[in-house]
Amino acid sequence: MKLKLISAVVAAIVAGAPAMADLTFSALSYRTGPYAANGIPFADGYADYFTLLNERDGGIGGEKINLIECETAYNTEKGVECYESTKGSGALVYQPLSTGITYQLIPKATADGIPVHSMGYGRTSAKNGEVFSHIFNYPANYWDGASVAIKHLLDVNGGDLKGKKIALVYHNSAYGKEPIRTLEELAKKHGYELTLLPVDHPGQEQKSQWLQIRRDKPDHVLMWGWGVMNQVAIQEAVNIRYPMENFIGIWWSGSENDVLPAGDGANGYKSLTFHNTGSDFPLFADIEKYVKGAGKAAGAGDQIGTALYNRGLYAAMLAAEAAKTAQEIHKTAAITPAMMRDGMENLDITEAKMTALGLPGFGPSFKVSCQNHGGDGLTAVLQWDAAGKKWNKITDFIAPDNDVLNPLVAEDAAAYAKEAGITPACK
Amino acid sequence: MPETLLYAIEVMTNGLMAGVLYALVALGFVLIYKASGIFNYAQGVMALFSALTLVGIMDGQVPFAHLINAVFGTDLHHFGWTLPALLSIILTMGVMVLLAWAVQRFIFRHLVNQEPIILFMATIGLAYFMEGFGDMMWGSDIKKLDVGLPQGMNSWIDETTFNALGYGFFIDNLDIVAAVVATVLVGVLVAFSQYTKQGRAMRAVADDHQAALSVGISLNFIWIMVWSVAGFVALVAGVMWGAKSGVQFSLSLIALKALPVLMLGGFTSIPGAIVGGLIIGVGEKLFEFFVGPMIGGATENWFAYVLALIFLVFRPQGLFGEKIIERV
Numbered sequence: 137m138k139l140k141l142i143s144a145v146v147a148a149i150v151a152g153a154p155a156m157a158d159l160t161f162s163a164l165s166y167r168t169g170p171y172a173a174n175g176i177p178f179a180d181g182y183a184d185y186f187t188l189l190n191e192r193d194g195g196i197g198g199e200k201i202n203l204i205e206c207e208t209a210y211n212t213e214k215g216v217e218c219y220e221s222t223k224g225s226g227a228l229v230y231q232p233l234s235t236g237i238t239y240q241l242i243p244k245a246t247a248d249g250i251p252v253h254s255m256g257y258g259r260t261s262a263k264n265g266e267v268f269s270h271i272f273n274y275p276a277n278y279w280d281g282a283s284v285a286i287k288h289l290l291d292v293n294g295g296d297l298k299g300k301k302i303a304l305v306y307h308n309s310a311y312g313k314e315p316i317r318t319l320e321e322l323a324k325k326h327g328y329e330l331t332l333l334p335v336d337h338p339g340q341e342q343k344s345q346w347l348q349i350r351r352d353k354p355d356h357v358l359m360w361g362w363g364v365m366n367q368v369a370i371q372e373a374v375n376i377r378y379p380m381e382n383f384i385g386i387w388w389s390g391s392e393n394d395v396l397p398a399g400d401g402a403n404g405y406k407s408l409t410f411h412n413t414g415s416d417f418p419l420f421a422d423i424e425k426y427v428k429g430a431g432k433a434a435g436a437g438d439q440i441g442t443a444l445y446n447r448g449l450y451a452a453m454l455a456a457e458a459a460k461t462a463q464e465i466h467k468t469a470a471i472t473p474a475m476m477r478d479g480m481e482n483l484d485i486t487e488a489k490m491t492a493l494g495l496p497g498f499g500p501s502f503k504v505s506c507q508n509h510g511g512d513g514l515t516a517v518l519q520w521d522a523a524g525k526k527w528n529k530i531t532d533f534i535a536p537d538n539d540v541l542n543p544l545v546a547e548d549a550a551a552y553a554k555e556a557g558i559t560p561a562c563k
Numbered sequence: 564m565p566e567t568l569l570y571a572i573e574v575m576t577n578g579l580m581a582g583v584l585y586a587l588v589a590l591g592f593v594l595i596y597k598a599s600g601i602f603n604y605a606q607g608v609m610a611l612f613s614a615l616t617l618v619g620i621m622d623g624q625v626p627f628a629h630l631i632n633a634v635f636g637t638d639l640h641h642f643g644w645t646l647p648a649l650l651s652i653i654l655t656m657g658v659m660v661l662l663a664w665a666v667q668r669f670i671f672r673h674l675v676n677q678e679p680i681i682l683f684m685a686t687i688g689l690a691y692f693m694e695g696f697g698d699m700m701w702g703s704d705i706k707k708l709d710v711g712l713p714q715g716m717n718s719w720i721d722e723t724t725f726n727a728l729g730y731g732f733f734i735d736n737l738d739i740v741a742a743v744v745a746t747v748l749v750g751v752l753v754a755f756s757q758y759t760k761q762g763r764a765m766r767a768v769a770d771d772h773q774a775a776l777s778v779g780i781s782l783n784f785i786w787i788m789v790w791s792v793a794g795f796v797a798l799v800a801g802v803m804w805g806a807k808s809g810v811q812f813s814l815s816l817i818a819l820k821a822l823p824v825l826m827l828g829g830f831t832s833i834p835g836a837i838v839g840g841l842i843i844g845v846g847e848k849l850f851e852f853f854v855g856p857m858i859g860g861a862t863e864n865w866f867a868y869v870l871a872l873i874f875l876v877f878r879p880q881g882l883f884g885e886k887i888i889e890r891v
Binding site: 336 | 632
C-alpha cells in the first residue's frame with residue numbers, strides 16, 4: 137500500500153512537471169541588491185525575447201527554450217555558485233552579466249566546454265578566440281568603447297586632440313581600469329593629456345574628483361562607472377556646471393536610470409552604445425502582442441525600450457541566432473554546448489538578418505570567427521534629451537582604431553595563454 | 564594667496580560639508596546604541612526605506628503593486644495623485660513610527676536581556692528583511708527625490724570668493740542645507756534628551772534598564788520612541804543622500820560611511836557623531852587632495868578607517884565616548 141502511494145505521488149509529480157525543455161539558456165541575473173535597478177531591465181529583456189520565440193515560433197528550430205535565471209545580486213561569489221549549481225542543466229551558454237563573474241568563469245567554463253557570452257564587459261582580450269576558446273565578447277568591448285570615444289572627440293575637435301585635456305572618471309575596480317591602457321596608448325598617438333580619477337565603490341561621494349575637474353577644467357570627461365556612481369557623477373557634473381556635451385560615459389554609464397535623477401541638468405550628456413534604444417522597431421510589436429499583452433512579460437513591462445532592456449533583448453537575440461547557426465552547422469535542432477560554441481564562432485549578423493528579425497538598424501553588422509570572438513567593435517554615440525526623456529543616436533556605428541587595439545589584444549591574450557598554459561589554436 | 568592654499572581651503576570646506584552628511588547617518592546609530600546598547604546594523608537600510616516610502620507617498624505609488632498585480636491580475640501602479648512634500652514627510656514619519664513599534668513588538672521584546680551580539684545579529688536580519696520588504700513595497704527602480712531642496716553650486720559664494728580671492732569656491736547648496744538641518748537636528752535632540760520628561764527617561768534607560776524599570780519607566784515605550792526618533796534621523800539622512808543620487812538601493816551602503824565616524828566620535832555621544840563626521844570629512848578630503856595623486860587616488864574609503872583607528876589608539880572609547888571602567 138505504501139509502495140503504491142509513493143508510486144502514485146511520484147507519477148503525479150512527473151505528470152505535473154513541465155516537459156524537459158530541449159534548449160537551455162542560463163542567465164546569471166541580479167534582481168536584488170544595490171544594482172538591481174540596472175539588473176532588472178537587462179534580465180527582463182533577455183527573458184522576454186526567449187518568451188517571444190517560444191510563444192510566436194515555438195522556440196528555435198522547433199525546440200522549446202528553457203531559460204534558467206540564477207540570482208547573483210551582482211556578487212562574484214554568488215555568480216560562481218550559480219554557475220556551479222546550474223551547469224549540469226545542459227545550459228548552452230552563460231551570460232554572467234558581471235566582469236568579476238566573467239573573470240572567474242573563464243577557466244571554469246573553458247574546462248567544462250560551455251561557452252560564455254560577456255557582451256560589452258568581461259576580459260577584453262577574450263576577443264582572441266585562439267586563446268579564449270569558449271569566451272565571446274561580441275559585438276564590442278571596453279577597448280573598442282575607449283577608442284570610439286576618442287574617435288568621437290577627434291570628430292568634434294576638428295580631427296585634432298593635441299594639447300587637449302581628457303579626464304577619465306572610473307570605478308576603482310578591474311572593470312573601471314579596463315580602458316586606461318587603451319586611452320594611454322591613444323594619448324601617445326593623438327597628443328592629449330590624460331588625467332585619471334578613480335572613484336571607490338560604491339561611488340556615493342565624489343566631491344574630491346569633481347572639485348579636481350573644476351580646477352583642472354578638462355576639455356572632455358570620460359566615465360567608466362556603474363550603479364550609484366553614475367548618478368552621483370552626472371549630478372556632480374551638473375553641480376559644477378560642467379558642459380554635459382563634453383561628458384561621455386561607457387555603455388554601462390548610459391541608462392535612463394543614470395540621467396533621470398539629475399533632471400534637466402543631464403541634458404546633452406553622451407553615452408556609448410553598441411545597440412539602439414527605444415521601441416520603434418517592428419519586433420517590439422510582437423513583444424507587445426505575444427509577451428506583454430499575453431501577460432507573459434518577465435517584469436512589469438514598464439522597461440521595454442529602455443537602454444538596458446534593449447541590451448538584454450539584444451543579448452538574447454544574439455544567443456538565439458548563434459543557436460540557429462549551430463543547428464544549421466550540425467544539422468540537428470537539439471544542440472549541445474559544444475555545438476553552441478561552434479554556432480557562436482560562426483555567427484554572422486547582417487543588416488538583412490536584423491531586418492528580417494524585426495530589428496532594422498538596431499545593432500551593427502559583424503562576423504565572428506575563431507581569431508575574432510569580439511566582432512568588429514562598432515560603437516555609436518547617444519545623447520540624452522532631458523525634455524523628451526530619451527536617448528538620441530547622434531552618430532553611426534563607428535569602427536574603433538584597430539591599429540592600436542589589435543596589438544594590445546594580442547599582448548594581453550599572449551600573457552594569459554602563458555599564465556594558463558594554453559597553446560593558441562583554433563578549436 | 565597661493566593657489567594650492569586656496570584649493571586646500573575649498574577642499575576642507577567641502578570636507579566639512581561631507582562630514583555633516585556622514586554625521587547625519589551616524590546620529591541614528593548613536594541614538595539607538597545610547598538607549599538600548601544595540602548596534603543597529605539596519606540604520607542604513609532604514610534611511611533607504613524611509614526615502615523609498617517618502618517618494619512612494621509623494622508620487623502616489625501603490626505599495627506592493629507588483630505583488631497585487633501578480634496575484635489578482637490587475638494593472639495598478641499609481642493612485643493618480645501627488646502629495647506635497649511636507650504632508651508626505653509627516654505620513655512617512657507615521658510609517659517609521661509604525662515600523663519602530665513592529666521592530667519592538669516582534670523582535671526586541673523577545674530578546675530582552677540577551678547578549679549584545681544576539682541583538683546585533685537581529686539587526687542584521689532586520690536589515691535584510693527591510694531591504695526585501697522595501698523592494699516588494701515600492702519596487703527597485705531608481706527614483707528622483709524632489710522635496711524642493713536647492714541643489715548645485717552656490718553662486719553667491721562663488722562670486723564673493725572670486726572677487727575677494729581671485730578664485731571662486733564651490734559649495735553645493737544641498738550641503739549648506741544639510742549643515743543647517745544637521746545643526747537644528749542636533750540642537751533639538753540634545754534639548755529633547757536634556758529638558759523633556761521622555762528625554763530624561765530615555766537617558767535613564769540608557770544608564771540602567773533595571774533601575775529605570777524600578778522607577779516605573781516603560782522600557783517598551785522608550786524603545787519604541789528611540790527607534791521612532793532614529794527613524795526620523797534616517798529619514799533626514801535618506802532625503803539628503805537621496806537628493807544627491809536618487810533614491811536607490813545602494814543608499815543602504817551609506818552606513819559604511821558612518822562607521823569610522825562612530826569609531827572616532829564614540830557610540831554614545833550625539834555631539835561626538837557631529838565632531839567625528841567633521842573630522843572624517845575634512846581628513847579624507849585633504850588626504851585625497853594632497854596624498855591621493857601620489858598613490859593613485861581613491862583613498863577616501865580606506866583613509867576614513869585609518870584616521871578612526873589612529874584616534875582609537877589614543878582614545879579607545881572614541882573622542883566623546885564613555886570610558887568603561889570595570890572593577891575586578
